[in-house]
Amino acid sequence: MDLPFHVASHLDTALRAAGSRLGLTDRGFQPEVRVADPAHGDFQANGALAFAKKEKLHPRALAQQVVDTLEATVRDQFDISLAGPGFINFRLKPATLASWLGQFDSEEHLRSGAATARSGQKWIVDYSSPNTAKQMHVGHLRSAVIGEALCRLLAFSGAHVIRDNHIGDWGTQFGKLIWAYKQAAQKDRDALDHALAREPLEEFERLYKAGNHAAEADAAIMDAARAELVKLQDGDAENRAIWQHINDVSLAAFQQIYDQLGIKFDVTLGESFYNDKVDRIYAELTKIGLAQESDGALVVFHPEHPRFAKQPFIIRKKDGASNYASTDLATVLYRHEHFQIDGAAYVIDFRQSDHMDQLFLTARKWFAATGRKLPQLEHVDFGTVLGEDNKPLKTRSGENIRLRALLDEARERAYQLVSEKSADFPEAERRAIADVVGVASVQYADLSQNRSSDYVFTWDKMISLDGNTAAYLLYAVARIRSIFRKANLDAAQPPVAGATPPETATELALARKLVQFADAVQLATNQLRPHFLCLYLFELAGAYSAFYAADKVIVDDPAVRARRLLLCHRTLIVLETGLHLLGLRTLARM
């Protein structure tokens, strides 16, 4: 009897069927299946409690009735018991565990099993989104890391995912920058070209600072910078070329970071792309009466809202220029019309919650008034990366820490550690391992906690490799691969014929954990919170380590050996699949 990938949904379906045979489903019976505390079972159904309360029934008697009405196959697959006021507990029988493990025997099969959940859906994930002409810093880390994990999770559950880097490539900063560029070129063209050839983005950053400084000190320079901006906006060929060069250089530098984090965007549609699409927004919002003039600007109020009744959503400044509210509205429309998305996830700092709330509220009314179907819009917010002083992480001199420097340091620290732990490995291999461990540690530290809160960035905790860290998980992978290597077996084609169902306490605990992979992925994806998957992988690695310590794998008894090799192999593919879903690379040894 085959089981589907997602065992909890299988139980949910069976319980609904039982409920409907009893005439409960029409009255609103919901099974409420979830993963249970191992002390009680593998899965539990809590729905009888809420339903009995609503219908003034005896909850335990109701639960018993539902259990008695379950189809026979389900009762063959699980040990079922009632507990407490009316919880229904399900424990997978060993043969059922063996059946699931037999079916899901490769990353491809895990993938195809999971891919039914969101097949046919199209999602756009808006993440990273740095400003051009500046280097990326720690403030850009979380959006990139969380966003990429969400892309992979959504794709794994079957959605068509579009990765969109909504870069800030069109702002007032370009006036000052172009002005400073021209000044520098006039002063010493060769020196400028030389500096730009060597460190292009760093040089543009220096030029911007110089321009900003000069403009603040001298109103005439400010006017000159503004004039350069107007020329750029009017399509002046020279300024346009400088602007293009800045963006090219910026994107090339960003890609060096993205390569380390496993990120590749499908589209890079920044603010400049929407520049000519905002007039339509003004016209539509004015026409339906959503937008109004206020102090010379075009704004949207939401009278029913406690804050936004008074706090305006400014969609056109009084000087007539667009801002990010206008381009964000144009972006929603473009994603609807051009990509025809079902959902969009905006992976953006919690400090922009007001803006996102206003954007979504405005879009909802606007789409409703114009008969469009609004996609599911999600603000995937996240907290700040703090230093050990509980303040936003900065360098000692108070500067933002460059992402490039941060990743360099992570790899270097990992190298020190790998060299200490695996001194016998050749240097080149230690370097390669450290590159993976270092970057993975940074990614995992970010992903493994609830994104909503701030988190404290501590090198020692992150790379110390104890507890819930990337290294602990990578180590578990390396140990499994080591078993296959030592036994001269192919980890991709393990000899598992004749494997018997799990038997010892640690085998059973590991097998149960493996089956729950589906729930962890579903939870992380539906809540758009990768830390649920991290927690699961940590627990899986723990269950494996306990099994490894208790049960020897390479034993003489062929049935025992086959089933333990099977457990090793399934743990390997689930761990690797899970880590890849988070955007981490894995290792054969470390």
Add this chain to the structure above:
RNA sequence: GCAGCCGUAGCUCAAUUGGAUAGAGCAUCUGACUACGGAUCAGAAGGUUUGGGGUUCGACUCCCUACGGCUGCGCCA
């Protein structure tokens, strides 16, 4: 001032959104057979979930209130 988020073990964090005895890791303490990697495993100890009130079969979770912290609030994105 108005609004949003938050406050859980000494420290860093969980708790499937109202479910069973609030769980992990670090740090501390006690143990582990020459077994495939000890970057490991088994165990102990650690809590009035910031204080107070309320809602109900049941509250870290929802409501009210006080205190403490972070954040946002008309033309930067």
